[in-house]
Amino acid sequence: MKTYPQLPSQPIGKLLLIGAGLIGGSLTLALKKANAVQHVTGVGRRASVMREALQLGLIDDFVAPNTPEYAQAVANADIIVLAMPVGQTKSVLRDLLPHLAPHTIITDAGSTKQSVYEDALAVLGNKIKQFVLAHPIAGREINGPSAALADLYVGKKIMVCPTEHNSAAQIRTVVGMWQATGGHVYELDLNAHDAIFAAVSHVPHVLAYALMNHVADDALCDDKFAMAGAGFRDFTRIAAASPEMWRDVCLNNRDAIVADLDAYLTHAQALRNQIATSDSEALLNEFTRASEKRLAWGKDK
Amino acid sequence: MKTYPQLPSQPIGKLLLIGAGLIGGSLTLALKKANAVQHVTGVGRRASVMREALQLGLIDDFVAPNTPEYAQAVANADIIVLAMPVGQTKSVLRDLLPHLAPHTIITDAGSTKQSVYEDALAVLGNKIKQFVLAHPIAGREINGPSAALADLYVGKKIMVCPTEHNSAAQIRTVVGMWQATGGHVYELDLNAHDAIFAAVSHVPHVLAYALMNHVADDALCDDKFAMAGAGFRDFTRIAAASPEMWRDVCLNNRDAIVADLDAYLTHAQALRNQIATSDSEALLNEFTRASEKRLAWGKDK
Numbered sequence: 277m278k279t280y281p282q283l284p285s286q287p288i289g290k291l292l293l294i295g296a297g298l299i300g301g302s303l304t305l306a307l308k309k310a311n312a313v314q315h316v317t318g319v320g321r322r323a324s325v326m327r328e329a330l331q332l333g334l335i336d337d338f339v340a341p342n343t344p345e346y347a348q349a350v351a352n353a354d355i356i357v358l359a360m361p362v363g364q365t366k367s368v369l370r371d372l373l374p375h376l377a378p379h380t381i382i383t384d385a386g387s388t389k390q391s392v393y394e395d396a397l398a399v400l401g402n403k404i405k406q407f408v409l410a411h412p413i414a415g416r417e418i419n420g421p422s423a424a425l426a427d428l429y430v431g432k433k434i435m436v437c438p439t440e441h442n443s444a445a446q447i448r449t450v451v452g453m454w455q456a457t458g459g460h461v462y463e464l465d466l467n468a469h470d471a472i473f474a475a476v477s478h479v480p481h482v483l484a485y486a487l488m489n490h491v492a493d494d495a496l497c498d499d500k501f502a503m504a505g506a507g508f509r510d511f512t513r514i515a516a517a518s519p520e521m522w523r524d525v526c527l528n529n530r531d532a533i534v535a536d537l538d539a540y541l542t543h544a545q546a547l548r549n550q551i552a553t554s555d556s557e558a559l560l561n562e563f564t565r566a567s568e569k570r571l572a573w574g575k576d577k
Numbered sequence: 578m579k580t581y582p583q584l585p586s587q588p589i590g591k592l593l594l595i596g597a598g599l600i601g602g603s604l605t606l607a608l609k610k611a612n613a614v615q616h617v618t619g620v621g622r623r624a625s626v627m628r629e630a631l632q633l634g635l636i637d638d639f640v641a642p643n644t645p646e647y648a649q650a651v652a653n654a655d656i657i658v659l660a661m662p663v664g665q666t667k668s669v670l671r672d673l674l675p676h677l678a679p680h681t682i683i684t685d686a687g688s689t690k691q692s693v694y695e696d697a698l699a700v701l702g703n704k705i706k707q708f709v710l711a712h713p714i715a716g717r718e719i720n721g722p723s724a725a726l727a728d729l730y731v732g733k734k735i736m737v738c739p740t741e742h743n744s745a746a747q748i749r750t751v752v753g754m755w756q757a758t759g760g761h762v763y764e765l766d767l768n769a770h771d772a773i774f775a776a777v778s779h780v781p782h783v784l785a786y787a788l789m790n791h792v793a794d795d796a797l798c799d800d801k802f803a804m805a806g807a808g809f810r811d812f813t814r815i816a817a818a819s820p821e822m823w824r825d826v827c828l829n830n831r832d833a834i835v836a837d838l839d840a841y842l843t844h845a846q847a848l849r850n851q852i853a854t855s856d857s858e859a860l861l862n863e864f865t866r867a868s869e870k871r872l873a874w875g876k877d878k
Contacts, residue, residue, distance in 0.1 A: 277800045413806060433804065468797060475792055476805035480812045482852070483784060486845040488867035491776055493844075496769060499578045501874050503734065504777035505714060510811040511781045515871040519864035526852045526860055537849045541842065543794075544787040548838045551783070551827045559827055563820035566789035570816040573802050 277468070280436070280461045283452040288313045292353035294368055296320060296329035296338075298416055299385045300359025301424030303457060304334050309426045312456035317349045329421040341371055350375035355383065355449065361521075362386035362528055369399040382407045383450045387473065388529035389437050389466040405441035408450040409466060410434065411473075412459060417517075430458035437466040467532075474532035479540055481522050482533065484515040578769070581737070581762045584753045589614045593654035595669055597621060597630035597639075599717055600686045601660025602725030604758060605635050610727045613757035618650045630722040642672055651676035656684065656750065662822075663687035663696075663829055670700040683708045684751045688774065689830035690738050690767040706742035709751040710767060711735065712774075713760060718817075731759035738767040768833075775833035780841055782823050783834065785816040 288307065293300045296318045307313040318335035320326045326338040339345040350356070350372050358368060365384070372382070382400075386392045389409050396407045414432040416423055434454040438447045454461045464472070491500050526533055550558045589608070594601045597619045608614040619636035621627045627639040640646040651657070651673055659669060666685070673683070683701075687693045690710050697708045715733040717724055735755040739748045755762045765773070792801050827834055851859045 472797055472801050472804050476801050476809045480809055482848055485864050485867035486848050488870045489863060490841045490844040492870045496773055500773050500776050503773050507815040508777045508781055510814045512871055513811045514808040515867045519861055519868045522864050523860045527855055527857060530852055534853045540791045543791040547783055547787050551831055552835045554828055556828060560820055560824045562790060563786050563823050566786040566816045567820045569789045569793045570813055
């Protein structure tokens with residue numbers, strides 16, 4: 277994994293934003309603050325959400341999908357940012373395709389990459405070269421236009437996952453756009469991306485959900501929740517996250533998550549067997565290794 | 578599980594403290610601050626540790642084990658507090674037994690209860706009635722006499738696990754002692770105690786240790802640790818805990834932990850299968866249930 281060096285600022289002309297919520301709105305707010313974009317047009321079905329985004333300054337105007345104004349906005353866009361739920365990728369691209377100009381770059385902000393790539397390839401065909409995959413590692417516990425923040429990405433990690441089809445210029449544009457938000461931009465192969473985030477984000481969420489339900493299903497659950505302390509609190513904090521979003525992540529990153537969960541469960545089962553056989557030495561080795569890794573990773577974390 | 582009502586203060590005369598570290602030292606500091614004990618004698622093999630405990634005011638004097646002074650201190654004690662590692666329970670009780678007076682209460686502070694009870698029964702025989710099991714739910718990431726704090730137990734939960742052999746007066750003494758520290762004292766059956774803490778503390782520790790080693794064993798581990806964020810940080814925080822202590826907990830609470838881990842792994846495996854088969858509805862149900870439970874348990878946690 278490599279970090280991209282800071283590129284010279286090169287403002288974007290016309291940006292078309294699909295989905296003016298937390299992720300997309302924070303991007304355009306940041307770009308406007310940095311004078312890194314000239315004009316942002318929002319696309320959305322719900323006019324009330326679009327008006328809110330306009331009032332908040334996330335967008336400069338908006339169009340409804342599949343109108344003549346929409347066709348014009350797509351054709352004129354220098355960059356199109358997909359910031360709606362990843363499950364809508366195919367239908368959004370199908371709408372865009374007839375109007376897409378050859379110079380336009382498409383990019384996204386989805387938390388999984390292989391499934392977005394496959395969806396995009398199925399719709400775009402050889403125009404897949406215009407699509408540069410990306411994923412900003414940032415979020416909040418609230419959503420919608422009013423959740424957007426100009427500094428959401430400052431100091432955050434942004435993954436850009438180019439494919440062999442992308443040109444160096446296209447990649448530079450997307451990298452430069454994210455650098456203008458204050459984020460640190462990394463290049464990552466898309467399969468490695470999905471494996472990495474399965475391991476450090478998706479699987480821990482699944483494990484935390486499983487722990488909550490496991491405890492809740494027990495006859496002693498009231499006493500258990502009453503006695504649960506700081507360790508349980510920290511371990512299960514991510515189980516409060518949006519069920520819909522994490523259901524979608526699991527569906528979209530299925531193969532990487534299943535592979536990682538299987539490897540994890542093998543590990544947990546081995547520890548279980550060491551406990552069952554009172555294998556003191558093996559347990560001490562495993563716990564010591566884990567504890568040293570955790571302390572080395574971040575004492576203050 | 579019931580809370581004990583606040584008992585009228587009844588100061589302890591002579592307290593004998595085995596192990597003057599964080600847990601025992603914080604207890605005696607709190608009792609001294611509340612004028613709830615007249616005299617504390619420490620017992621320890623290492624004179625340097627005992628001198629430190631004396632200087633810090635955790636104890637008023639100390640004796641070395643198996644000396645004439647030790648025999649005298651045991652015989653004169655009103656209450657003997659076991660605050661050394663639980664693995665030493667049998668040997669400590671064997672030393673105490675020949676000198677134990679009939680009026681003396683023994684109590685402990687171990688994080689598992691069934692194994693302490695079995696060890697105590699094996700050594701004490703019918704004098705088991707003098708042993709009132711207890712477990713304060715408090716700790717720090719540091720240990721030793723200098724880690725002791727007079728307010729460690731203020732507002733914390735203290736479990737007292739009486740058996741059929743204990744008299745009401747013996748239980749009252751131990752409950753009153755812990756109430757004097759500022760803790761909230763609960764009565765809990767010892768088997769329920771072990772099942773509850775297996776579920777909300779011991780198993781999450783095992784799962785967090787497993788996750789650290791699972792990630793560390795992977796070829797992409799450097800990228801994974803570099804990309805891991807707040808969720809991973811919270812989930813694995815407890816994996817930094819003392820390997821020796823948690824090895825001992827696993828050995829001492831083996832049966833409850835294995836039973837709870839098996840139930841947990843069944844739950845996790847079911848989620849894994851729902852992901853593998855893209856069972857959107859089941860995943861949404863499970864995640865929603867977990868998320869609602871977590872939010873209901875503690876929004877601010």
